[in-house]
Every structure is written in structure tokens, then in C-alpha cells.
Amino acid sequence: MLLMRGEDLMGWAERARPGDTIAYARDHITPSLAAQTRPMIDAGIIIPLFTRDRGEGVYLAKRGEGRIARVKRRQAQVRNDGRFRRKPRRSIEGVLLRILRHAASHNRPCPTNRELARACNLSDDKSASYRMRCLVKAGYIAVEDHSPFGRRVITILTGKYAGMKTAEAALPMMP
Template sequence: MMATLPAVHAMDEAPGVVASAERVDAWLATAKPGDRFVYASRCSLPVASKGAARMRALQDSGLVFLHCPRDRENPTIFNYLAIRTARPRPAPQPERATLTARLVEADTALTDALLPVLQRAAHYGRPCPTDRVLAQRAAMTIDQVGEGLAALRQAGLIQITAPGSQSKRRVTIVATGQRTGAMA
């Protein structure tokens, strides 16, 4: 048997106005279980109402119960009522930073050839190859290796730790966190 709800006398929104999605979220942020919010008083809700759509989504997630009793003074008007349930709000998901590659078109060929060589060395924890070895494995000149490393670093694809000499350089692949091993 369903319990009857008491009649709604006070209105939170002006007659004919539907609360915006932002106003609905502001109410939800402070509402306690059992709190009521009349988000519209009108004959019907507009199909494109974002506030009404937000309330339906909240009902689907179990955060509110929706009810629309007729107004006591004007039976052609409905008071669209939301009642906060005891279900806790889900914790907001943290926003994760995304990696963005800012490569110049000329650098793309260099980085496409150089990155797999560095990834392979980092995957197996091997020492970072010298510029000469990188040039041989990536089929480029030694000057191009420097340009390619600079482009990869600027694009945020790798981090380089160079304690003094290139033979002790360590490269970290940002996407995986893997790094080349240090030379003895």
C-alpha cells in the first residue's frame, strides 16, 4: 500500500518556471534525506526542459523520488516535487590530465623512428643508447637524433635525465612510466 504525501503549499520556483539544471544541482548539493523541492508548478513540463531532464536522471540514479500532486488552489496545475532519498551521492570522479603531443610535421618522421627504439630499451630496462647507436637503429644522422629527442621531450612523450654525459642519460617514456637503465 502506498503512503500518501502531504499536499504541497509552498513553491520553490515561480509559477510556470522550471528550475534550471544548475539550480537542481545546487539544491541537491545541500539537500538532506527527506528534503523537498518544488522544481516547477505548471500544467505540464516542457519536453526540452534541462531541469526536468536533470531531475529524471537523479531519479534514475536513486537520489530523488519524483511526485507531481495537483495544486490545492488550482487543480489544473501540478506541483512537480522532488524528495531527496537517503542514497548517498557518488564521489565526483577526478579529472585526469591527458597527454598532448605537440609535434611539428617535420619532427614526426624523426620521432616515429626514434620513439620505438627508446621504448624497447626502456621496456627491458637497458641503458639508453648513445646518440651514435640511436642514429644507427633509427636510420638517421646523429644531428637528427638530437632534434628528435628534443621534439619528443617538447611533445611530452619522454623525459630525459642526463647526469653529466650522454652515456649515462636516462629516458622515461611518459605514457608507460618505463625508463632506461643507468650505465655502470
């Protein structure tokens, strides 16, 4: 049985002094509460304790010496479902985003999927197309124009390059 939610426990930790103790759950802890308390435990804000009271398990939190600011900064990156946001700069999508930003800032046309696949060491142009769809779904870019005879026009939606577009250009004709 839950006595407190993760947000309530954080509020208590902000007001409590080091050494103060509070019961936040009885009998068992839900996975969502465990995910919410893990950053506080890692930062040393709370120290988890367990005791038994009349045959029931009681989960206690003892206020540690950790600073609240570390957890609040980390919680800003947490999605609503509790998973940590994947940073695009540390992935293939991040490399693609850098290439697109460079093209937009220098008023160049958007690279084709084959060119993107070659630049990112992907297996084929379908892999690059999938990664581009991931960037669109994540809200980093928008595809303005995608005609069969010309290159697509990409608009950057985030960062200091927000609003910049790649140049329009025709695809080279095949012999």
C-alpha cells in the first residue's frame, strides 16, 4: 500500500533535515514508485530503509546529505512514462541532425537517403529513411516538401538552428 507518491516524497525531502525519517510505503513498492525514488537514492537525498511492523513490511526514507538540485536537473529529462530521454547527439539520429543542420545553415539541399547512409555508415538508404522518420517523430525536424522529382526540404525545429530550411533542388536525372 502506497503512503506517498514520488512527488510527495521529493516535497518531503525538500523540507526535511538530514536524519529525518518517514514511511512512504507498506507491504510492497510499485515499479513506478521505485523508478521515481531511484534518482533520489542515487543522489544521496534519501536513504532507503526497511522494517517490519505487525508482520507487514514498512519502507522508510531517511533524509541524507545529498543536494536536491541534482535530482531536479535529472528529472527534467524524464518522460512521463519514467524512461529517460535519449539524447539525439549521442546516436545515429544525432549525426543525421548535425548533417541536416549544416545543410540548412549553409543553404544547401537536403542530402538524399543514400548520401545520408554513406555519411553515417548505415547499411542502406532504407536505414537512413527510418532514422529520418525517427527525427520527425521526435520533433527535431519537419519535412516540408517531398516531391518525386526534387529533393525534400527539411525544416529544423529545435536548437539555435530552429526555423532554418534546406535549399530546394532537383534530383539529378538518371541516364
